[in-house]
Amino acid sequence: MARVLLFGRLQDIAGWRERGIDSAPATVAALMAQLSAEDEALGEALAQPSVRVAVDRRIVAGDAPVGPGSEVAFMPPMSGG
Amino acid sequence: MVRLQSEPFEPGALLTSFGAGRLESGGVVSFTGIARADGGGVEALELEAYPGFTDAEIERMAAEAKARFDLHDVLVVHRIGRILPGEPIVFVATAAAHRRAAFEGCDQLMDYLKSRAPFWKKSHETGGARWIDPRAEDYVDAARWTADPEETP
Numbered sequence: 001m002a003r004v005l006l007f008g009r010l011q012d013i014a015g016w017r018e019r020g021i022d023s024a025p026a027t028v029a030a031l032m033a034q035l036s037a038e039d040e041a042l043g044e045a046l047a048q049p050s051v052r053v054a055v056d057r058r059i060v061a062g063d064a065p066v067g068p069g070s071e072v073a074f075m076p077p078m079s080g081g
Numbered sequence: 082m083v084r085l086q087s088e089p090f091e092p093g094a095l096l097t098s099f100g101a102g103r104l105e106s107g108g109v110v111s112f113t114g115i116a117r118a119d120g121g122g123v124e125a126l127e128l129e130a131y132p133g134f135t136d137a138e139i140e141r142m143a144a145e146a147k148a149r150f151d152l153h154d155v156l157v158v159h160r161i162g163r164i165l166p167g168e169p170i171v172f173v174a175t176a177a178a179h180r181r182a183a184f185e186g187c188d189q190l191m192d193y194l195k196s197r198a199p200f201w202k203k204s205h206e207t208g209g210a211r212w213i214d215p216r217a218e219d220y221v222d223a224a225r226w227t228a229d230p231e232e233t234p
Contacts, residue, residue: 005131007129007131007199007201008129008201008203008212009201009212012212054131054134057131057133057134057137073131073134075131075199075201076201076212077196077214077215078196078197078198078199078200078201078215079195079196079200079201079202079213079214079215079219080128080159080171080194080195080198080200080202081114081159081170081171081191081194081195081198081200
């Protein structure tokens with residue numbers, strides 16, 4: 001089961017921070033399409049170019065593979081300090 | 082060294098211990114960032130990190146700054162969780178043989194932390210809560226350290 005993590009405002013849009021997906025799609029892009037089909041507002045937010053994606057804590061592009069045990073994090077613009 | 086912590090910290094104590102026993106570091110520079118009240122409108126800041134990723138990314142940037150400016154040592158302490166106005170939120174210290182390297186190393190790390198380190202900041206205000214994005218100046222500041230304009234969002 002793949003785990004999906006949302007950060008920042010994405011949590012407010014989706015109403016969740018973390019969930020498991022039993023039949024995880026094979027790529028980040030496919031996972032985004034699946035999430036978008038369930039929740040259009042979240043899909044729009046995830047599609048913003050400012051959103052970075054990490055698979056197993058490495059920043060990746062949309063065609064990156066997602067394994068059954070992967071942790072996929074969606075990260076909107078970052079701001080610390 | 083990089084530390085994320087939910088407990089408040091005392092910047093003076095951090096600076097004292099960071100600077101102690103240095104016989105070859107002619108310059109020690111530190112920066113302390115403090116949560117602003119913004120005229121009383123801010124009740125608290127809420128800082129979220131991605132444990133295991135945020136700390137690793139900052140470690141990577143600290144190592145890069147250390148190599149680039151020939152720093153002897155780097156310390157980054159960043160609060161996470163709920164932070165009240167007036168409380169220190171971030172502390173960066175650098176040590177180098179001479180002052181310029183220490184200033185620049187500290188400057189670069191702070192620019193990185195403001196707009197590129199994986200933190201998300203929510204401001205709880207009298208009128209409600211809102212997510213804080215970096216300011217345009219923060220992106221410009223961060224871009225000063227790289228020759229690659231593509232890295233600016």
